[in-house]
Amino acid sequence: xxxxxxxxxxxxxxxxxxxxxxxxxxxxxxxxxxxxxxxxxxxxxxxxxxxxxxxxxxxxxxxxxxxxxxxxxxxxxxxxxxxxxxxxxxxxxxxxxxxxxxxxxxxxxxxxxxxxxxxxxxxxxxxxxxxxxxxxxxxxxxxxxxxxxxxxxxxxxxxxxxxxxxxxxxxxxxxxxxxxxxxxxxxxxxxxxxxxxxxxxxxxxxxxxxxxxxxxxxxxxxxxxxxxxxxxxxxxxxxxxxxxxxxxxxxxxxxxxxxxxxxxxxxxxxxxxxxxxxxxxxxxxxxxxxxxxxxxxxxxxxxxxxxxxxxxxxxxxxxxxxxxxxxxxxxxxxxxxxxxxxxxxxxxxxxxxxxxxxxxxxxxxxxxxxxxxxxxxxxxxxxxxxxxxxxxxxxxxxxxxxxxxxxxxxxxxxxxxxxxxxxxxxxxxxxxxxxxxxxxxxxxxxxxxxxxxxxxxxxxxxxxxxxxxxxxxxxxxxxxxxxxxxxxxxx
Amino acid sequence: xxxxxxxxxxxxxxxxxxxxxxxxxxxxxxxxxxxxxxxxxxxxxxxxxxxxxxxxxxxxxxxxxxxxxxxxxxxxxxxxxxxxxxxxxxxxxxxxxxxxxxxxxxxxxxxxxxxxxxxxxxxxxxxxxxxxxxxxxxxxxxxxxxxxxxxxxxxxxxxxxxxxxxxxxxxxxxxxxxxxxxxxxxxxxxxxxxxxxxxxxxxxxxxxxxxxxxxxxxxxxxxxxxxxxxxxxxxxxxxxxxxxxxxxxxxxxxxxxxxxxxxxxxxxxxxxxxxxxxxxxxxxxxxxxxxxxxxxxxxxxxxxxxxxxxxxxxxxxxxxxxxxxxxxxxxxxxxxxxxxxxxxxxxxxxxxxxxxxxxxxxxxxxxxxxxxxxxxxxxxxxxxxxxxxxxxxxxxxxxxxxxxxxxxxxxxxxxxxxxxxxxxxxxxxxxxxxxxxxxxxxxxxxxxxxxxxxxxxxxxxxxxxxxxxxxxxxxxxxxxxxx
Ligand code: SF4
Numbered sequence: 001x002x003x004x005x006x007x008x009x010x011x012x013x014x015x016x017x018x019x020x021x022x023x024x025x026x027x028x029x030x031x032x033x034x035x036x037x038x039x040x041x042x043x044x045x046x047x048x049x050x051x052x053x054x055x056x057x058x059x060x061x062x063x064x065x066x067x068x069x070x071x072x073x074x075x076x077x078x079x080x081x082x083x084x085x086x087x088x089x090x091x092x093x094x095x096x097x098x099x100x101x102x103x104x105x106x107x108x109x110x111x112x113x114x115x116x117x118x119x120x121x122x123x124x125x126x127x128x129x130x131x132x133x134x135x136x137x138x139x140x141x142x143x144x145x146x147x148x149x150x151x152x153x154x155x156x157x158x159x160x161x162x163x164x165x166x167x168x169x170x171x172x173x174x175x176x177x178x179x180x181x182x183x184x185x186x187x188x189x190x191x192x193x194x195x196x197x198x199x200x201x202x203x204x205x206x207x208x209x210x211x212x213x214x215x216x217x218x219x220x221x222x223x224x225x226x227x228x229x230x231x232x233x234x235x236x237x238x239x240x241x242x243x244x245x246x247x248x249x250x251x252x253x254x255x256x257x258x259x260x261x262x263x264x265x266x267x268x269x270x271x272x273x274x275x276x277x278x279x280x281x282x283x284x285x286x287x288x289x290x291x292x293x294x295x296x297x298x299x300x301x302x303x304x305x306x307x308x309x310x311x312x313x314x315x316x317x318x319x320x321x322x323x324x325x326x327x328x329x330x331x332x333x334x335x336x337x338x339x340x341x342x343x344x345x346x347x348x349x350x351x352x353x354x355x356x357x358x359x360x361x362x363x364x365x366x367x368x369x370x371x372x373x374x375x376x377x378x379x380x381x382x383x384x385x386x387x388x389x390x391x392x393x394x395x396x397x398x399x400x401x402x403x404x405x406x407x408x409x410x411x412x413x414x415x416x417x418x419x420x421x422x423x424x425x426x427x428x429x430x431x432x433x434x435x436x437x438x439x440x441x442x443x444x445x446x447x448x449x450x451x452x453x454x455x456x457x458x459x460x461x462x463x464x465x466x467x468x469x470x471x472x473x474x475x476x477x478x479x480x481x482x483x484x485x486x487x488x489x490x491x
Numbered sequence: 492x493x494x495x496x497x498x499x500x501x502x503x504x505x506x507x508x509x510x511x512x513x514x515x516x517x518x519x520x521x522x523x524x525x526x527x528x529x530x531x532x533x534x535x536x537x538x539x540x541x542x543x544x545x546x547x548x549x550x551x552x553x554x555x556x557x558x559x560x561x562x563x564x565x566x567x568x569x570x571x572x573x574x575x576x577x578x579x580x581x582x583x584x585x586x587x588x589x590x591x592x593x594x595x596x597x598x599x600x601x602x603x604x605x606x607x608x609x610x611x612x613x614x615x616x617x618x619x620x621x622x623x624x625x626x627x628x629x630x631x632x633x634x635x636x637x638x639x640x641x642x643x644x645x646x647x648x649x650x651x652x653x654x655x656x657x658x659x660x661x662x663x664x665x666x667x668x669x670x671x672x673x674x675x676x677x678x679x680x681x682x683x684x685x686x687x688x689x690x691x692x693x694x695x696x697x698x699x700x701x702x703x704x705x706x707x708x709x710x711x712x713x714x715x716x717x718x719x720x721x722x723x724x725x726x727x728x729x730x731x732x733x734x735x736x737x738x739x740x741x742x743x744x745x746x747x748x749x750x751x752x753x754x755x756x757x758x759x760x761x762x763x764x765x766x767x768x769x770x771x772x773x774x775x776x777x778x779x780x781x782x783x784x785x786x787x788x789x790x791x792x793x794x795x796x797x798x799x800x801x802x803x804x805x806x807x808x809x810x811x812x813x814x815x816x817x818x819x820x821x822x823x824x825x826x827x828x829x830x831x832x833x834x835x836x837x838x839x840x841x842x843x844x845x846x847x848x849x850x851x852x853x854x855x856x857x858x859x860x861x862x863x864x865x866x867x868x869x870x871x872x873x874x875x876x877x878x879x880x881x882x883x884x885x886x887x888x889x890x891x892x893x894x895x896x897x898x899x900x901x902x903x904x905x906x907x908x909x910x911x912x913x914x915x916x917x918x919x920x921x922x923x924x925x926x927x928x929x930x931x932x933x934x935x936x937x938x939x940x941x942x943x944x945x946x947x948x949x950x951x952x953x954x955x956x957x958x959x960x961x962x963x964x965x966x967x968x969x970x971x972x973x974x
Binding site for chain 1: 502
């Protein structure tokens with residue numbers, strides 16, 4: 001096909017005909033003995049990324065905070081790139097810019113000069129120093145480097161100003177855990193460094209949301225508001241990573257919102273800490289419990305009916321506030337929606353992939369819709385995933401035998417799905433898009449990362465209202481994919 | 492005052508030598524390709540990104556084995572839009588949704604114990620398994636990153652073993668993130684290492700060379716084109732129509748077997764002269780293959796590239812014919828955009844050479860480049876910018892985020908061409924942006940691509956949204972859509 005004249009609209013994608021050439025003459029099964037991740041060394045299509053990302057995510061949720069990545073430039077740049085792709089927002093992250101000299105002599109100069117350069121131009125209130133595989137392998141003595149940096153800052157900008165800056169160190173050697181662990185470590189590092197006094201009970205609850213999106217955090221705040229409960233959300237990315245376009249901006253760009261430092265300092269005075277997604281946040285919650293007796297409520301994810309019920313019941317028990325009519329109405333609307341849609345969802349086969357807590361929360365909700373899970377892939381290996389999942393399946397009275405992947409990779413997941421006699425739906429993040437398209441089933445996007453569609457980070461899946469949003473998407477995907485048009489005039 | 496002092500750099504005067512204004516005598520070259528200032532909020536990436544993301548990634552039929560913890564591989568999985576037409580099978584009778592080079596992310600997933608005890612065993616096992624899992628792959632490249640570079644795994648030894656055991660063409664690209672000062676080091680590393688390895692391979696296995704009877708007198712290699720958003724779909728036919736044969740593209744949508752034949756061509760045509768001129772130079776020295784530099788963006792430069800290539804082979808007449816035909820195809824649409832874009836001012840921030848590639852193109856559309864910034868350019872890139880720019884253009888080497896903001900604030904462009912990370916920053920300032928990295932909706936190269944490019948520039952400037960951004964009481968007319 002060749003256009004004689006290129007129209008003003010240019011060459012639209014559908015006109016740019018690319019002939020796909022097969023790599024091999026015909027389909028051949030992948031070596032069966034290597035399909036399961038447990039039977040091989042190599043990882044193909046990982047269902048997780050590395051630790052520093054989680055820590056940077058956390059730091060961006062603190063007001064006036066900038067992450068400083070002690071390592072080579074890629075570790076910061078790639079993560080910024082990822083955040084930009086997911087949130088469609090700027091992400092200001094500084095790097096120590098390790099070059100060869102740092103690899104040989106260590107990163108002391110990079111940290112000391114780097115923090116100095118960052119402070120004198122950006123005046124951050126909080127700096128989250130995030131380490132990487134390189135600094136950890138080189139063996140940088142970060143605590144003493146930071147002391148040195150602070151001493152130099154005191155000289156340059158005066159002790160008062162220099163001491164006002166919170167510098168929180170988060171050790172995140174990438175080879176020792178996934179992005180969830182990075183966030184988890186950050187949760188502990190921030191409370192350990194900043195929430196150091198328990199003096200006056202504040203009557204508030206702490207919420208550590210984990211890697212939930214701005215829309216989710218807004219929904220949690222909505223629930224708290226209706227409960228009449230004041231909360232401290234650590235790390236509140238809802239405004240920093242979903243900021244309005246309202247020029248003129250401040251220079252340099254400073255995103256709005258984030259958890260104020262004084263709120264973090266007050267966290268030891270709270271009634272309880274809710275770590276909504278246990279793998280990313282329970283370390284902070286448990287620390288506060290051990291050290292100050294602040295009750296830790298770890299999970300379950302407040303997704304779907306029972307997940308949200310449980311969250312509100314516990315919140316009510318902790319604060320003494322009853323669940324108000326307004327939220328019971330929201331619950332009623334979700335129940336109403338479930339009643340209106342179960343004919344479309346029941347007995348449909350679903351596969352769920354993503355971070356373990358997301359998979360747990362979503363699967364529980366899927367079971368409430370009558371969906372039947374066939375494969376459940378939690379990307380970060382966890383001590384609790386398999387146990388928690390069997391509890392959920394049992395509670396739903398589900399007798400099927402879905403594949404449970406605790407860790408593993410997406411190659412194993414997809415090869416398993418290919419062999420299934422039937423699959424109706426995948427729920428998961430953008431990393432599942434190829435497999436969904438190839439199996440010709442809809443992908444309902446949720447969890448981290450979603451970058452190939454617009455707007456998912458702005459919508460909630462938590463709470464009753466978030467449940468309605470997710471349910472709507474699931475039902476409409478099924479209708480759109482599987483129902484002939486002339487069957488949808490009456491649903 | 493040729494060198495420019497930015498307000499945001501008052502406390503880091505080291506940055507002054509990187510920033511200048513072009514002058515009539517065109518003689519200023521800023522400090523460039525030197526260490527980044529820690530903590531300056533640089534936009535630079537790592538050497539591994541240059542090797543794996545830019546040059547290795549587009550090769551269509553190799554397993555890209557990232558020897559690293561999972562992150563380095565995850566971040567380079569299907570991100571850059573270097574597309575390919577070679578697809579694995581998903582199911583019987585159904586091809587995959589993404590081409591082979593973007594469908595699979597293959598990594599050794601280094602763990603703490605591997606860091607302590609070394610990762611060579613793990614790498615070897617991983618390679619052997621991957622080769623069994625992906626029998627369609629025609630080669631394998633092992634990429635090292637910070638972790639495996641620092642612990643000093645001898646990946647070349649592993650590569651030799653793999654090739655011996657399996658016969659598969661196996662290469663290494665050792666370019667850990669903490670080497671060099673930017674992505675540029677990774678380009679360079681890949682070029683030199685690949686050249687040497689191909690050279691040795693051809694000695695070892697001469698049957699991989701192009702046979703005499705396969706050669707034609709019109710064989711060229713297009714170097715430094717990565718098939719961004721299918722640029723090659725518009726570029727390759729142009730060369731073919733003038734009568735030359737493109738034996739290999741380094742490395743957009745290219746098969747490894749053809750890359751091994753690179754030394755068999757008569758001429759190298761070098762598009763990206765930052766990331767890939769090295770290999771052209773080495774081939775000139777090693778195989779006496781001459782090269783010409785070109786730009787395939789814009790009408791004027793693309794025509795020039797075709798003319799110069801044609802001249803080398805004595806095919807001028809056909810080149811003129813092709814150019815005339817192509818011009819006729821785009822004339823009308825181009826006229827529309829010229830009228831709409833006339834007088835608009837743009838700022839460009841890219842990796843390196845696209846600033847100079849695009850100055851002429853913008854001029855062809857009646858626009859002026861008021862500011863340009865490059866992440867990893869070298870002195871020759873700045874010389875090329877100077878040769879093409881009008882006097883008075885602000886140029887920043889290795890800009891940091893703050894400088895980019897000040898650049899936008901000071902030069903007030905109508906449009907900002909920039910990569911993904913910075914485009915959201917521009918937008919928050921109310922300045923329209925166009926993704927100059929992977930494009931908005933490409934291809935942008937060649938004649939036909941120029942219309943796509945112009946369309947995206949136009950859409951940037953004329954999007955209705957910009958009229959509403961100034962608040963509830965001030966919806967502005969089109970003429971001052973951008974303040
Ligand atoms: S660990 Fe090194 S190679 Fe990997 S992304 Fe970070 S800087 Fe780049």
